[in-house]
Structures are given as structure tokens and as C-alpha cells.
Amino acid sequence: MSIRDLPIPDLFERAVEGDRRALGRLLTHIERENEHAAPIAELAHPLAGTGHVVGITGAPGSGKSTLTGQLVKLLGELGLRAAVLAVDPSSPLTGGAILGDRVRMEDVASPETFIRSMATRGHQGGLALAVPGVVRVLNACGYNPVLIETVGVGQVEVDVAGTADTTVVVATPGMGDGVQANKAGLLELADLFVVNKADRPGANDVRRDLDLMLDLSHATGQDQRTGLRPEIIMTSALTGEGAPEMWEAIERHRAAITANGQLEQRRRDRDVVEVRNRLLVAAERRVDELLSAESHADLLDRVAARSVAPATASSEIAQQLH
């Protein structure tokens, strides 16, 4: 029987047993948010409570793909069955370069590693729904850790990295990264900072800037979210230097949030955020349904004719959301 024709429960069983093609197919259903997505989520959710989810984010050019590759290589050597979810900007302009990185990552990864690229566009309901769904299935199939690599630029990408158990922010000398990280809200997200390209001049300046910002945010209470002060690790993704220290720091963070109850809280929050994001998609659909309803055409005509203000029209229509 071809894998294409397998019922979802059988496909899921095969994926859990280690069939990578079956897993790939499950993930495609999840990404497409098609009719199989909900049944797959129901099967995966009970099994998905254990793996460690690590977000790795940073500005373009920070070397985070190469660094993720080094980490993946190390995890293979440690005998861990890791998965990487690489969230690509969908721009055809940068697609080529990113594909290059992917190929390099597959070169260094152990055969047990599962690598999946995901475009940032083309998901019904958006990345914010697709990523947790994919992570859930990877967890359920025994991949641990699951690394989510995203470019720290758009709000969505930042949000996605921020829903991990441990979020690593990669900075680099010569990019004014301290300031950049702060602007993009990455500072508040980081559980761990990595200063990559540590052999370059200015690496220690970046370290000092980050330290200073952590002092400030500590003073103003910004990192009371965890009560932990993020460590700063120096790496060189090209040589692999610092990758073991990075992994140890990730493990330390995990141990700390497990001990203080944060891990459980984060996972609970992550599920609530997913429910909320799904509800927002449903609500938007409902709004568009109301706007295009025959019964409201006259009201919108009156807005265009300037006899009713938009705020008034919206209040009237909004009553049907209840």
C-alpha cells in the first residue's frame, strides 16, 4: 500500500516508528491546514509534552544558520535525535543563499537528524499556527531537541522564536547588534545570548553592550519573567568553537526552568497562545463574512456617502459578534 493512501492513524504510527517519509507527509498536512491537520494534532498532542524546544534567532548575516548547523553536528555526536525547523523568509531574493545554508546543514547533521524548511508565507492562518503544529508532531515522533531557527526581523518570526522553551539570540560584532536586538524586542525574549564571530574585532564590545543592557533591564525589572539572567556565550560558527558551551548553557537553562516551574508554565502559555491565534483567524473570517453580508451593504453605502462615520458603522456590525 502506497504511503499516500494510508489512513492518518496508520501514517502517524509509521512516523512515530521512525518513517521519515510518513513524518514529512504529516507535516505537509499540518502546514497546509487541510482536513487532516486537526486529527493529526489530536494524535500528536498527548505525546508531545516532553521534548525540549529551542528557538534560535538573530539578524540576517549573524551566522545563525551555520551556528545551528554546528549545534546539530554536536547533537548528533552526543547521540541525540534532533530536529531542525528552519523558517525561511519567502523572498526569492534571499532564497538561494538560505538554500545554500540548508545544504551545508544536511552535510554536517547525523542521519538521524530531521531537517525541515518552512516558507514564511503561504500558510493558511500564518506561521504562528503552522510552527506549533509542526513542533508538536516532531516532538510526538521522539525528536528532542527541536530547534526552530528564524530570522529575527519580522514580528511573526520573533513571536515564533519567543514561544520556545529556550530562546537563543545570536549577535555579531560590527552590526550594532546590541541596539538592533533591543529595537526588535529580542532583548526581552532572550534566555541566552550568543556572540557569534567571536574572533572578529569588536566581539568583546558586543558582549559588554549586552551585559550593560541586561544590567539595565534587571534594574527596571524586565527579566522578572524568568528570574534568570541570560548567559552570554562566545562562538565561532565557522570553526565550531563555542558550540559545546552553547549547548551546555541551553541545558542549564532548561534545568533551571524545569526546577522553578517555568517550563510547565511556558508550555501552558504556548498552548493558550495557539488557541488564541486560531480564534483570531476564525474571528477575522467572521468579520469578513459580516462585512460582505447583503444586510450591511446599505450601511457601507451610507459611510461612503458620508452620512455615517466608520466608527458608528463598525459598532453596529460588531453587535453580531456576540
Added chain:
Amino acid sequence: MSIRDLPIPDLFERAVEGDRRALGRLLTHIERENEHAAPIAELAHPLAGTGHVVGITGAPGSGKSTLTGQLVKLLGELGLRAAVLAVDPSSPLTGGAILGDRVRMEDVASPETFIRSMATRGHQGGLALAVPGVVRVLNACGYNPVLIETVGVGQVEVDVAGTADTTVVVATPGMGDGVQANKAGLLELADLFVVNKADRPGANDVRRDLDLMLDLSHATGQDQRTGLRPEIIMTSALTGEGAPEMWEAIERHRAAITANGQLEQRRRDRDVVEVRNRLLVAAERRVDELLSAESHADLLDRVAARSVAPATASSEIAQQLH
């Protein structure tokens, strides 16, 4: 009677008669989305159908603030009563520089010009609601044109610039602006391109790049929205060179979209988008109400306990949106 104590209709009347303090107070109500915002919108909407709304956007450093200042100076000389709505990024890091630009703009503007700065954060319901409300009141008080200056970076800022009657995208040599504009979706928005710093080397390259991209988008039908090919104007904001040509091109665009019915359609679309944005805010509020309802606590607990998947929980709650 102090202006603070005036009833809204009286305050509105004063603003229409030219009282700038009264106008400032109205705008504060609108920005705060407080209980006076809807009555003010009702008063302003019938009067707001005539002024020309011009969006001016571009990357940071493109000189669009200085260029807007030159345009404002010119409009004063032409005897036009212009208003500028400058949408500032709220980052305290860049706030200083922008304030500097504002001061310069006020130096060159005629006393009749009304200049308002708006932070990008801190608006209930967001910039997408506050901007059309402010523009409506400025129009109703006889300001024409109303220039909206936004930094072409975030999606919201781009959206705001895109709801103008005429959207001007400012590019600059040496920033790879052609590519930048394309990435940010600015290319599709532009009714008019301005290549600023035209005295710098590379200005003609930028012009050629933009021309090429317009050829491509024309070939693929991208600018069928208006049927008009955007003009490309060369300016030097520092000397003021090109500002009259820029204004003439804006006027030509206005005349063209008035003639082909686009102007009316754009305004209608803008109102519908505002109604929709307001409905989305109401819908989000409703979603949060449902999520925090006592009756759903048990369902969310079951999600946390991994016996119900988030998608299933969301479908169940979503039924109450109807």
C-alpha cells in the same frame, strides 16, 4: 470659558473656524480613542470628503522628512493650507533625530501649516485606526493637502501610507533602494517615486532600477490597480531642487485618478478598511473575553493536560463568535 470645558460640538466649530488649540484637542481625543472620539468622527465625516491626502514614505535616512519640509514650504508659498501628520517610530533611540527634523519643518512652514507628530505606539487599537481619524478631522477643518509622512519599515506604517489618495515612495542612491522598496511591498504602493539626493553618484542607477521594476510589474500586470505608470521625480531635499516638480507630479496623479474614478473608489475602500480594522479590534476583544470566560477554564485545562488539542479547543470556543 476655558477650551477644556467646551462641549465637543463647540470645540469642533472653533476648530473648523481655524482655532489651532481646539483642533489639537480634538486630535488628542481621536488619538486616545476616548468617549469623545466617535462624536467627533460623526461631526467630521460629512465635511471630510474633499482634501487631497498624500502619503510620503521611504526607508530611514532617505531624507523624506527634509523633503516633506521642502514640500510644505512650497505649499505655503502657493497659498495652500497644508497639514502634516508625521508618524514617528516610538523608539526613544531615534526619537531625538526625528524631533530635530520636526523642528526644521516648523522653521520652513508657513504659519498656516498645521504639523502633528504621532507616536507609532500607545494608540488603543493601533495606528491603523488613529491615522484615518486624524486625517478626517484635518480634512474637515479645511486642511488641504494633508501629508502623511511615515517611515517605510513596519507593515503598519506601509499600510498607513498606502491608504492615501497619492502615495509617494522616496528612494535614495546607495541604499539598494530598488530592492528594498520591492521587499517591503512599497513598489506596489507607489503612485509616484522620488529619487532624493539626486546629486549623489548612483542616483541615475536608482532611477534606472525603478524604471526596470516598473517595466516588469507592468508586464506582469501588477500596476493594473490604477492603470497609471508611476512617474519618477529627481529631488535634492537639502537644496529644495525638484520639490516643485514633485508637487506637480502629485497634482497630475490626483487629476488622473479623479478623472478615471479611482479617487472615489480609493476613498470608499479606505472607509471600508477602517470599518474592518475597527471590527477586528472588537473581534479581538471578544476573543479575549471568551478565552478568559469561566466556562472555558476547564477546556483550557484539558489542553494543558494534553487530552484536547488546541485546534479542537479553538473550534469549540469559536462557535460563540456566531
